[in-house]
Amino acid sequence: MAAKLRAPGFYRAGWMMVGGALFATALTWLVRMATGHSTFQHFISPDAILSVSLLAVPLAFLIGIGGFDYWFYWAIGRPTRPEDHSSHGAYTWKDYFRINTDHKVIGIQYLVNSFFFLLVGGLLALLMRAQLAQPGSHFVDANTFNGLFSVHASLLIFLFMVPVFAGFGNYVIPLMIGAPDMAFPRLNALSFWLLPVAGMIMLGSFFAPGGAFADGWTAYAPLSVNAPIGQTFFSIGVQFAGASSIMTALNFLVTIITMRAPGMSFFRMPLLVWANFATSLLVVIATPFIAASQFFVLLDRALGFNFFNAAKGGDVLMYQHVFWFYSHPAVYIMILPGFGIISEVIAVKSRKPIFGYRMMAFSLLAIVGLGFTVWAHHMFTSGMAAWIRIPMAITTAIIAVPTGIKVFSWLATLWRGVLHLDTAMLFALGFITTFTLGGISGIMLAMVPFDIHVSATYFIVAHIHYVLFGGSLMTIFAGVYYWFPKMTGRMYDERLGKWHFWTTFIFVNLTFAPMHVLGLQGMPRRVATYAAQFADLNLFISIASFGLGATTLLFVYNMVTSWRGGPRAVSNPWRALTLEWQVSSPPPIFNFDRLPTVVGGPYEYGVPGAVHGIFAPAPAPTVAGAGAGVVSAPSQ
């Protein structure tokens, strides 16, 4: 038992968390006592203890589970040791519940964790729809309703959309570029464990006195400064989730730049790798801004600073500028990796080279650049200087161009292709449809007069759910079905998968399309009840949303049963060229027995004799196509 308490793991994390809470109590008590009675009436303050505990207890958990062990070992002056791969791989399910430095295990940890929060966040949405089924209903009270939509959005953005793509990236990128692992495996392991911590903090806010944080995922000041203690859960949860995504993005960038296989030049990289490269740039540059915005709120709340206190010269609008300078690029963080997934799926399933490969890559970089120039289009009605609206409207319209390039390139890839309409491909096609619809309402919102008309109405809710549910989530489903055989070594049930697609596609549109109408008619978002004239459509939306929730059960059932007992998958069921399909399913513990050499582009489907990677010591490209170990494009 004593050994268990000392070794990294949940036992050690348990007593260390208790220690963290005691430390927080002692620290606040000492500080308040040192400051004296002139400032504080009571030396023991539950709010202060809770605020400090929210930082100390999660950190104690991370130390206890072993996330920092190596760095402590380094800090006391022991010799450095390269990652020895001793905590690599998963042999039982228990290996998914410890610090694991294998990128494939971490990828699955990320994905399963993200989908857990998808289900939780989805349940919160269903509770909201239950409340909104009829006007004036009392299923939940108004404050709880505010908490529901705030936690719903925060969980699905910070604990699902952003990390789920990091999960795909973790699993697939090292395999795709021919690397044995990520560049910093220990950092990678730590970056995962920050996420369940962040999620538990956000969910825990429901148990805080005064209820969960209730001012939306945007947490505008000064509302957030004066809100009950639940708001602190949001501010600190975001710090953990943000730190996690910065660490992962940094790891991706270093891995992609320094660990590509011989011959894997930048313009031979699969577009998923390009997409994650672009996304990681966004994350590294933008995420510090939301961290800072929440620092400001925390300092105002906990220490009485005046960032947002207008009476003492603070500037409330500044919060929105800092917040959206992250959160607009964040919407690209939530869709660019999805673009990468769609490029993979569409090229493989239509058996054609991707159309305009270089333009696809450049348009990603263009979105990264332009993404930083449009943030104030979220603030047209905020009271900022009116002239800023026009340049922001123009840049917003311009950013549709690189996105349009991608959509038309996918369509051109499909043109005269040999389409394999299996589940992954159906989701890819469904994505193009709904995402384009969401993109069009986005262009409408870029126009200042229209935006002012529908600002803070259900039109915004419709738009965001068309691009995030109809867009990002469809790419995620496509990715899950596409890489499921590679990750688990099993095939999923194709029939159930198709059912899942069609029901999802229909119910997404039934749920979110009527919201456009409600918004145009003027129904405000983020309200627990509404005028009687909106009753019919709301009842319809609520019924459809329960259908949408039910489709997820199909997905979960398919995934669980197929993972447990699906038929064994061959190494390359889709006859794809990219490197992850050239190893067994699931891949060997160290990915490659010998590193591949890349001799051609990744999407040369239907090109006779085309080769992407070979495992033999590099011969001249002219003789490739003969000999064992050569991967050539399967002919039609």
Place this chain on the structure above:
Amino acid sequence: MEAASISHGAAHAGEHHGPPAANRSSRVEPALLGMLLFIISEIMVFGAFFTAYFFIRIASGDPWPAHGTTLPVQVAGVNTAILVSSSFTIHWAQTSIKNGNRFGLKAGMLTTFLLGCTFLFIQINEYANIGFAPQDAAQQTIFYSLTGLHGAHVFIGLLLLLFVTIRSFRGHYTPEEHRGVEVPGIYWHFVDIMWLVVYTTVYIL
């Protein structure tokens, strides 16, 4: 498996329980690149705080510093000189280890660490004697926030320097292998340059 590992070359002939060594597709050291990307993130954190500074000082048009307060420009100027000189001493330490001079490494690291501690000590004294608090008004808030954010970075940098100093006294680092001095050194230079920006904008302008 044995045959495969041999074909990777003599350097790896004996070891085959791990993965094949990754191909190095860039001349940049991974640790160095990671630190540079981290510094980009750090610059953006400061960028957000400078955005707050811009709104509170420039967009609002309120007086700077607030009425009835003065900023100790000279004391902070001496402090600036102390921090800048620490950038030179860490450079001395790095050059020494490259040339195999262990005394220079140890003396340079120790001097840098002590200079950094002096900077932080003077900064804390400044807070204690400056005569206003962050709770007073927005100008004071942003003064404390920017200098405090920088102070937190000095603290993190000092921790790194402490680890490096301990390691250099314990005999780590060689003329061939001194990344462990280089990479924290870059961070220290960043902290130093950032202070010049903070000092110029907060105290002088």
